[in-house]
Amino acid sequence: MKAREAEVFDLGYQRYTGPREGRNRARLALFENGVRTVLGIGRGGRAKILPVGLFLAVITPAAVFVTILAFLDPIAGDDASQFIPGPADYYSIVSVILIIFGAIMAPELLCPDRRDNVLPLYLVRPLTSNDYLIARFLAFFAIVLVLVYAGQIVLQAGLILTAGDQVDYIRDNWQDVPRILFMGVLIATFISVGPLAVAAFTTRRAYAAAFVIAAWLLLNSISDGLTFQECTFETVAEDGRITSSSEDCTRPVGDLAPYVGLLNLGGVTDNLNNMVFDVDVEPGQGSPSSMAVAELHDAFPIGVYVLWTGIPALLLWHRYRRIRL
Amino acid sequence: MPALLEARNLTKHYGSTVALDGVSFDVHEGVTGLLGPNGAGKSTAMKLFLGLIQPTSGSAMLLGEEPYRSTEGRARIGYMPENDCLPKSMTASEFLMHMAQVSGIPPGQARTRAADVLRHVGLDEERYRPIGEYSTGMKQRVKLAQAIVHDPVLVLLDEPTAGLDPDGRQEMLRLIHRTANTFGISVMLSTHLMGDVERTADSVIVLESGVLAQEGAVAKLTEETETLLIEVADRHEEFVTALAAKGVQASDDGQLLIVEQAREADYDLIRDAAVESGARIRRLSPERRTLTDIFRSRPA
Structure with a gap:
């Protein structure tokens, strides 16, 4: 059989006759692009260092606790789990890492689009500025949610596997699952919306990240400093015997301390976490501001959470509604 | 449509x-x-x-x-x-x-x-x-x-x-x-x-x-105007004189001869002038305006 030579034909420009999926496809494309941008997918190795590093940082405490549990289990038996932090403590432990993750990664989603003027290219397509914002928010929210759940999943898996009777453990602690899920959503919302709102006002990622971290440090320092409780003990002794003693505790801002404690950014989700997991803040446990806030009615921490998520969300929406293209 | x-x-x-x-x-x-x-x-x-x-x-x-x-x-x-x-x-x-x-x-x-x-x-x-x-x-x-x-x-x-x-x-x-x-x-x-x-x-x-x-x-x-552009290869002076003798007024910009408000009959007169003067016509074309010309000529 005679072999035929291959030929390349230039078909020229072809009109597109396939499906057009409109606005929903556009929203999904923006969401996917947001996830890829934050995780550094499709970019060089350097773009992946930060997300992978921060992801490992959130998982590591859980892995360490489970490892400790595995060593303690043969010695302490079923009581071993009492020696390590549980699901109620985990979010507080990793909240610093989550704040840093939010501060650094959220600007990646908004700042480059405005700095490089890509935004008009999106908004002349079948998208509105609300579609753009919602897709970007959901992309970041989804990543943070996976991040906050990942550590808890590792911890729960360790606690179940090291329990003497797994079925008993699950039956006794099943309430933790909806609490973890619910609290994860609250934390992911808080971590996403604030840094995104800050990123909406600058084209420089570093400025946005620095502002969030500085605000977090400053507000935490101020609120903890002003709510720190100093106690003095007075004792009355007669004939070498203590007959009475009294404790006098004061705070720099006096009775305003519980309200000043609400300023603590780290405490916004910690206070809700204590409520969701039904944890009583004992004197000497937790930060000064969280102890002060514990004196208030539950409506206050809830209100503060709503303000710290609602106001940035409104600012974000307003900013993109008024943006000049 | x-x-x-x-x-x-x-x-x-x-x-x-x-x-x-x-x-x-x-x-x-x-x-x-x-x-x-x-x-x-x-x-x-x-x-x-x-x-x-x-x-x-x-x-x-x-x-x-x-x-x-x-x-x-x-x-x-x-x-x-x-x-x-x-x-x-x-x-x-x-x-x-x-x-x-x-x-x-x-x-x-x-x-x-x-x-x-x-x-x-x-x-x-x-x-x-x-x-x-x-x-x-x-x-x-x-x-x-x-x-x-x-x-x-x-x-x-x-x-x-x-x-x-x-x-x-x-x-x-x-x-x-x-x-x-x-x-x-x-x-x-x-x-x-x-x-x-x-x-x-x-x-x-x-x-x-x-x-x-x-x-x-x-x-x-940018459609054609009523202006004719003529370029001759030689005997420039003689050609201009012949044109004038036939009643065709042409302005001379040194290189091109420009006939404003040209009529259909002017083409024949230009041909005759070229024959009489012995000039060789290199170019004979109506002027085409550019958009730039149009905007230059528009009243402010």
Whole structure:
């Protein structure tokens, strides 16, 4: 059989006759692009260092606790789990890492689009500025949610596997699952919306990240400093015997301390976490501001959470509604 | 045939500044030039048709819809802005695929469209390089590619030759011509360069200080005038004398003889004058006006 030579034909420009999926496809494309941008997918190795590093940082405490549990289990038996932090403590432990993750990664989603003027290219397509914002928010929210759940999943898996009777453990602690899920959503919302709102006002990622971290440090320092409780003990002794003693505790801002404690950014989700997991803040446990806030009615921490998520969300929406293209 | 774009008493104010003042015009299939000096209202008109801004009064209709209120029509148009608008860290291939999807094309087809369109704009070899490493000319081609990757009915180009060197400009004008004539995509080209409009456009809309100054087919505006241009190879003086003897008044600019208000019979008289004087005619043609001439002669 005679072999035929291959030929390349230039078909020229072809009109597109396939499906057009409109606005929903556009929203999904923006969401996917947001996830890829934050995780550094499709970019060089350097773009992946930060997300992978921060992801490992959130998982590591859980892995360490489970490892400790595995060593303690043969010695302490079923009581071993009492020696390590549980699901109620985990979010507080990793909240610093989550704040840093939010501060650094959220600007990646908004700042480059405005700095490089890509935004008009999106908004002349079948998208509105609300579609753009919602897709970007959901992309970041989804990543943070996976991040906050990942550590808890590792911890729960360790606690179940090291329990003497797994079925008993699950039956006794099943309430933790909806609490973890619910609290994860609250934390992911808080971590996403604030840094995104800050990123909406600058084209420089570093400025946005620095502002969030500085605000977090400053507000935490101020609120903890002003709510720190100093106690003095007075004792009355007669004939070498203590007959009475009294404790006098004061705070720099006096009775305003519980309200000043609400300023603590780290405490916004910690206070809700204590409520969701039904944890009583004992004197000497937790930060000064969280102890002060514990004196208030539950409506206050809830209100503060709503303000710290609602106001940035409104600012974000307003900013993109008024943006000049 | 319904208009692709319709402006009706279109007005846009920015505070006390009037960017567009009650302009009305239609844009049909083919290449339309939107011409005018800086600040004439060209970019404002484009943004109104794209739905990026809302008119103060009047209407800007895109494919029969109000683009500010409806996103349907926006899936069928493309836009190439004047300014930089490309993400530096993405490759051209990835960016075009993403933009095709944002225009509603499913991922599989978006990949094919991105590769095809990049080949058509001459970036086949460079498509996996980050856009930040591209030259100005290459970036302009990516900007055009993202505007047509979803095969729109109409593409709006805002100063597409801005910042390009002469070769880059020729290449861009060639691409615009291909976009309209080979790809079958109608083009609205906003520019302050009359040469770009003359080279590529079928019709022109002229804006000046926010009002419609002129509109019509480019061929009609630049149609032949009643002026004849004559160039002779030799015996220049004798030819001029012969022309004068036959009653044909020609002004001499040193190289060309210009006969104003020429009649049909003047062609025969010019031929006879050439025979009598022994001059060899190198060129005899009616003058064709350029858009530049038209705007120079317009009253201020």
